[in-house]
Amino acid sequence: xxxxxxxxxxxxxxxxxxxxxxxxxxxxxxxxxxxxxxxxxxxxxxxxxxxxxxxxxxxxxxxxxxxxxxxxxxxxxxxxxxxxxxxxxxxxxxxxxxxxxxxxxxxxxxxxxxxxxxxxxxxxxxxxxxxxxxxxxxxxxxxxxxxxxxxxxxxxxxxxxxxxxxxxxxxxxxxxxxxxxxxxxxxxxxxxxxxxxxxxxxxxxxxxxxxxxxxxxxxxxxxxxxxxxxxxxxxxxxxxxxxxxxxxxxxxxxxxxxxxxxxxxxxxxxxxxxxxxxxxxxxxxxxxxxxxxxxxxxxxxxxxxxxxxxxxxxxxxxxxxxxxxxxxxxxxxxxxxxxxxxxxxxxxxxxxxxxxxxxxxxxxxxxxxxxxxxxxxxxxxxxxxxxxxxxxxxxxxxxxxxxxxxxxxxxxxxxxxxxxxxxxxxxxxxxxxxxxxxxxxxxxxxxxxxxxxxxxxxxxxxxxxxxxxxxxxxxxxxxxxxxxxxxxxxxxxxxxxxxxxxxxxxxxxxxxxxxxxxxxxxxxxxxxxxxxxxxxxxxxxxxxxxxxxxxxxxxxxxxxxxxxxxxxxxxxxxxxxxx
Amino acid sequence: xxxxxxxxxxxxxxxxxxxxxxxxxxxxxxxxxxxxxxxxxxxxxxxxxxxxxxxxxxxxxxxxxxxxxxxxxxxxxxxxxxxxxxxxxxxxxxxxxxxxxxxxxxxxxxxxxxxxxxxxxxxxxx
Numbered sequence: 001x002x003x004x005x006x007x008x009x010x011x012x013x014x015x016x017x018x019x020x021x022x023x024x025x026x027x028x029x030x031x032x033x034x035x036x037x038x039x040x041x042x043x044x045x046x047x048x049x050x051x052x053x054x055x056x057x058x059x060x061x062x063x064x065x066x067x068x069x070x071x072x073x074x075x076x077x078x079x080x081x082x083x084x085x086x087x088x089x090x091x092x093x094x095x096x097x098x099x100x101x102x103x104x105x106x107x108x109x110x111x112x113x114x115x116x117x118x119x120x121x122x123x124x125x126x127x128x129x130x131x132x133x134x135x136x137x138x139x140x141x142x143x144x145x146x147x148x149x150x151x152x153x154x155x156x157x158x159x160x161x162x163x164x165x166x167x168x169x170x171x172x173x174x175x176x177x178x179x180x181x182x183x184x185x186x187x188x189x190x191x192x193x194x195x196x197x198x199x200x201x202x203x204x205x206x207x208x209x210x211x212x213x214x215x216x217x218x219x220x221x222x223x224x225x226x227x228x229x230x231x232x233x234x235x236x237x238x239x240x241x242x243x244x245x246x247x248x249x250x251x252x253x254x255x256x257x258x259x260x261x262x263x264x265x266x267x268x269x270x271x272x273x274x275x276x277x278x279x280x281x282x283x284x285x286x287x288x289x290x291x292x293x294x295x296x297x298x299x300x301x302x303x304x305x306x307x308x309x310x311x312x313x314x315x316x317x318x319x320x321x322x323x324x325x326x327x328x329x330x331x332x333x334x335x336x337x338x339x340x341x342x343x344x345x346x347x348x349x350x351x352x353x354x355x356x357x358x359x360x361x362x363x364x365x366x367x368x369x370x371x372x373x374x375x376x377x378x379x380x381x382x383x384x385x386x387x388x389x390x391x392x393x394x395x396x397x398x399x400x401x402x403x404x405x406x407x408x409x410x411x412x413x414x415x416x417x418x419x420x421x422x423x424x425x426x427x428x429x430x431x432x433x434x435x436x437x438x439x440x441x442x443x444x445x446x447x448x449x450x451x452x453x454x455x456x457x458x459x460x461x462x463x464x465x466x467x468x469x470x471x472x473x474x475x476x477x478x479x480x481x482x483x484x485x486x487x488x489x490x491x492x493x494x495x496x497x498x499x500x501x502x503x504x505x506x507x508x509x510x511x512x513x514x515x516x517x518x519x520x521x522x523x524x525x526x527x528x529x530x531x532x533x534x535x536x537x538x539x540x541x542x543x544x545x546x547x548x549x550x551x552x553x554x555x556x557x558x559x560x561x562x563x564x565x566x567x568x569x570x571x572x573x574x575x576x577x578x579x
Numbered sequence: 580x581x582x583x584x585x586x587x588x589x590x591x592x593x594x595x596x597x598x599x600x601x602x603x604x605x606x607x608x609x610x611x612x613x614x615x616x617x618x619x620x621x622x623x624x625x626x627x628x629x630x631x632x633x634x635x636x637x638x639x640x641x642x643x644x645x646x647x648x649x650x651x652x653x654x655x656x657x658x659x660x661x662x663x664x665x666x667x668x669x670x671x672x673x674x675x676x677x678x679x680x681x682x683x684x685x686x687x688x689x690x691x692x693x694x695x696x697x698x699x700x701x702x703x704x705x
Contacts, residue, residue: 104664113691114630114684119621120665123657149667149683
């Protein structure tokens with residue numbers, strides 16, 4: 001039961017790559033090979049261009065010749081249109097890779113009188129296909145037949161025959177059709193083409209036009225179901241599969257400097273995480289753009305490619321202003337490391353903005369992106385639109401590992417934490433710039449409101465814009481609260497003065513101590529000297545005395561012995577003598 | 580309407596002679612031709628046969644001696660389809676009198692053929 005359909009789908013999955021940027025991605029490989037694809041859309045939606053590019057790219061990039069059957073535009077006009085996409089139909093025709101078959105249907109010349117078939121069309125197609133060995137055919141737009149011929153019965157039967165004939169021919173066909181009221185096409189062509197239907201759309205919201213492509217159906221193939229915005233630029237179609245938002249991007253561990261050393265310190269020492277999204281919000285004149293410029297400057301110094309989307313100022317204006325704070329961006333532009341892309345948020349629709357951004361990303365492949373400011377998008381559309389757009393932009397950038405800095409202007413009245421199109425949950429690091437008013441002056445201050453995954457400072461710093469760039473100063477927190485600006489300077493001076501005073505005091509005390517010590521030493525010496533003298537004298541006296549004493553005793557003994565000798569015997573003792 | 584058609588006939592006769600050039604000619608009826616008709620067919624199909632028969636009948640009835648009819652088989656000469664801007668088959672092209680007209684179909688709807696070729700029926704004409 002299940003095996004057979006699976007085999008069938010495997011067969012049906014053969015695809016014919018269009019080469020159109022983005023289209024093969026959303027169709028998962030291209031259009032169904034050897035089958036017909038219906039491209040429908042309103043006037044000016046880009047149907048003919050899609051067909052042209054399908055053939056031109058097929059001929060150029062895939063070596064598959066093509067036949068463009070034009071029921072409306074003349075070959076000269078088609079060639080002109082193709083040139084606008086960067087394709088030279090004339091050259092492709094000369095090298096037998098593309099042929100334009102113009103089928104003119106002048107209703108005024110045609111009159112139906114009886115039964116007929118469209119064998120003439122078949123014969124012409126056959127001849128054209130054979131002339132170049134075509135593998136691809138575009139019928140633009142076959143609906144013109146409905147305008148020229150009135151017999152619906154015959155027409156429908158012949159269209160049916162045509163599509164199966166094309167399938168048998170082994171050509172991949174694109175059929176364009178005008179969009180109808182309440183139906184995909186005006187004449188119900190979708191009934192005949194059942195394999196793949198693409199819808200092109202150009203919608204105008206708030207006077208801003210956006211092109212979108214949707215795959216209405218694609219039998220036997222997976223495909224994206226969303227509306228994909230697309231662009232038509234000098235190199236053709238660009239379909240942007242950006243609605244496929246996913247969260248499965250890697251989170252790098254590397255850091256990217258904020259460009260301000262002291263801010264890096266506040267963010268745990270190394271700066272922002274690579275591929276993270278940083279928002280700098282603040283009221284007017286708080287230095288958002290300067291901080292962004294520092295970030296870009298730092299990036300260029302590392303040799304990173306930086307892309308700066310300016311939504312309010314012109315690049316020249318930004319560079320001039322940044323020169324005044326010592327950031328020279330021109331040299332990076334000259335070296336090709338920095339590219340500015342200035343556009344007004346209101347100039348095109350949100351989708352187109354994303355498309356343009358994506359194109360820039362693809363062309364320039366930046367490491368660092370700045371969007372300055374995102375708040376201007378709220379003016380361009382509804383807050384919901386702006387929010388949805390930012391989510392997608394953030395996703396786009398993250399998926400590419402690009403570190404992004406948004407600036408967001410907040411008005412003074414609104415609580416600044418609410419700023420930023422409600423994208424705070426999508427922001428990895430949020431730096432808040434505020435003006436503090438104190439003592440009759442305004443001082444810029446900066447603090448890190450959040451920084452996911454890093455230990456960040458929770459202190460408010462004074463944010464100084466000097467002519468050598470931004471600098472951060474610790475804020476003085478004293479007994480009277482936070483002091484900034486002149487008050488801080490004043491306090492610091494006072495602190496310095498009192499420090500000097502105490503140092504002087506210490507010196508003095510040290511001197512006194514020294515003096516005392518010296519005096520003390522002197523007195524010790526004096527005492528020692530006096531003592532030594534006295535001791536010397538005393539010792540001398542003692543010796544003298546002892547000497548005298550010895551002499552005295554001897555003398556007396558001698559005297560006594562002499563007396564004994566004379567008195568009784570010659571050997572008598574002194575004791576006896578004393579007795 | 581009738582008057583306009585007849586004056587047109589007169590005006591274009593002169594200019595048509597000037598523009599005369601070699602053409603596929605099989606059923607040349609006479610040298611003085613008001614009507615230059617080419618029938619494009621696809622091989623020996625039923626419709627082709629019917630169309631050829633129909634135009635012969637109508638032409639012989641209303642344009643006797645004033646027309647020439649050539650038949651092109653697109654299967655034999657496919658390049659002619661492009662040259663003459665043919666989509667539907669059979670197609671009868673009225674090259675003269677100007678303006679160029681294309682009649683699509685097997686020409687079984689006689690009234691429409693008459694209208695398409697600007698033929699004024701004899702009965703009404705008289």
